Amino acid sequence: MNCNKIMRSLTWLRAKSLRINLRSLSTQTTMKSMDSTPTMEEEKENLKYPRKIFSGIQPTGQLHLGNYLGAVQKWTQLQNSGDDVTYCIVDMHSITIPQNPAVLRENIFEMAATMLACGLDPQKSTIFVQSSVQEHTELGWILSCLCTMPRLGHLPQYKEKSRTVKDVPLGLYVYPVLQAADIMLYKATHVPVGEDQLQHIQLTQHLSRIFNTKFGQTFPICHAMIDNHDAARIRSLRNPAKKMSKSDLDTKATINIRDAPEVIVEKIKKAVTDFTSDVTYEPEARPGVSNLVVIHSMVSGTPIEKVVEEARAIDTGRYKLRVAEAVVEHLKPIRLAIDEHLAQKNDLIHLLESGAERARQVAQQNIVEVKEKMGLGIYRNVPQYIDMSAELLNALPKDKKKPKASDKETETPIVPKQKLRVEKKSAPQNLAPTFKLDESLASPPSPSVAKKAQ
Known part of the structure; x- marks a missing residue:
């Protein structure tokens, strides 16, 4: 009797598991x-x-x-x-x-x-x-x-x-x-x-x-x-089966563009390849060497076929040094330019704030359109930056005649101006956060940078 109950329970569990798996498969197919x-x-x-x-x-x-x-x-x-x-x-x-x-x-x-x-x-x-x-x-x-x-x-x-x-x-x-x-x-x-x-x-x-x-x-x-x-699809230097990632726990797997030249050379020398000494481009069969070929091609601007042709006379050990030299040479001006920009943080702040202001103008216009269509907010006084169509303007509620202060029959009380706590503004305030300039960081934005931002 107990054996029959156990068998029925197992059968029910298998059927339930199958239904769950089929439902999951159906959901995944729908998602795709x-x-x-x-x-x-x-x-x-x-x-x-x-x-x-x-x-x-x-x-x-x-x-x-x-x-x-x-x-x-x-x-x-x-x-x-x-x-x-x-x-x-x-x-x-x-x-x-x-x-x-x-x-x-x-x-x-x-x-x-x-x-x-x-x-x-x-x-x-x-x-x-x-x-x-x-x-x-x-x-x-x-x-x-x-x-x-x-x-x-x-x-x-x-x-x-x-x-x-x-x-x-x-x-x-x-x-x-x-x-x-x-x-x-x-x-x-x-x-x-x-x-x-x-x-x-x-x-x-x-x-x-x-x-x-x-x-x-x-x-x-x-x-x-x-x-x-x-x-x-630049691959990890230590595991070419996965992409190069900043979150990789192995520090030798990733080349940061601000790495010192000697660090770049050391990382590429330690890059995983295989036991074949020839340099070929075979992403499936030889992912490690092929990854180095792609990196070399991209930083040098040379087609992959030509990179492989020029490396036929050397083994992978010497080829790694050639790749490292090309990477160091390509990243050198970028690394120097980064240091120059970081030395002038006020200029960076100025450029980022100018960009945020340009983005904000577009964002505000589009978010008001979204909110108006959803019925959010009150748009009797439409912001100046909105280009409203005549049909929409005609659909907006019209201002009624304002009651006089002497009219005792009006239902709307007249509030003296001096008692109003909120001032009427002609345009919405911009409450977006901005960076504060730190005068101790660097000199004010240079004329060339200010001209660019304009």
Whole structure:
């Protein structure tokens, strides 16, 4: 009798497990197919929006060679395309894990200096710090009210990062929504990202569709600009099976662009290859050597085929020294430029504040449009920076005739002006936080920098 009960229990558990697995598989399949590239109808709507490029980078530690070759170097090319490009130091994303305030602030300055040293031009690109434009978090909250927990729970990066954190903060769970807000706030049509961020772009597309369906056409359905070039996949020097990462515990696995020349040489000499001495490019069979070939090709501007041809007469040991020499030579002017920018922090502050002001003008206009469509706030007195259509202006409630002070039958009491606690203002105040200039850091912005910011 007991054996029969046990067998029935085991059968029930197996069936329940099978149902759970099938449900999980079905959910994953739906997640993959729910959002992809914009449909033809969405593409037609996208044509109504000007082409805008947005991308962000966290100020956590130094920029490494993979970031530089796979992202920032491409940004410098995009800014010369004539498109509207915006690059953001996403400092609020970095606090999803504990940060030392002093270190975080220095990392923001270092990232800004690095971006400028790598070739980003404030005259061609809008460069700013995320927390300086408060509309990012405002739209982030609005979008979080449109997003579901199951949708966020299936994102792989949350699962990976939460394994290393004892007490998982809510911000780590919902930060993809803030990432979507970063993109949608500027109505970006194209977003340069790596393959590991593709599902976050799909979430942005999903939230754009939800908002457009509920409240009317407002946002374009953005495109993910994924670089299929080998530089987008610079591998770890110690484990070429994974990408180069600033979070790698092995310090010899990553080349930071501010590393001293002798440090770079030592790291490349210790790079994992194989027992074959020839230099070939075979990413599948010889990932370690192939990674060095890609790095050499990118920093020297030489095609991979030519790099391999020129290295036929030497073994991998001597080739590592050749790669190290090329990397040191390429990064030397960047390293010197970073030091120069960091020595003039007031100039950095001036440029970042100018970029934040440009970004804020766009963000304020778009967030007011979002809130007006959702019924949030009161828009009798429309801010001056909003271009309102005649139809919408006619739909707004009209001011009624003001009652006279002597009219005793009026239901609205007349409050003397001197008793009013809140002053009437002609335009909304800008309460966005700004950096404070520290006169002890450096001299005031140089005329050339001030001219650039204008």
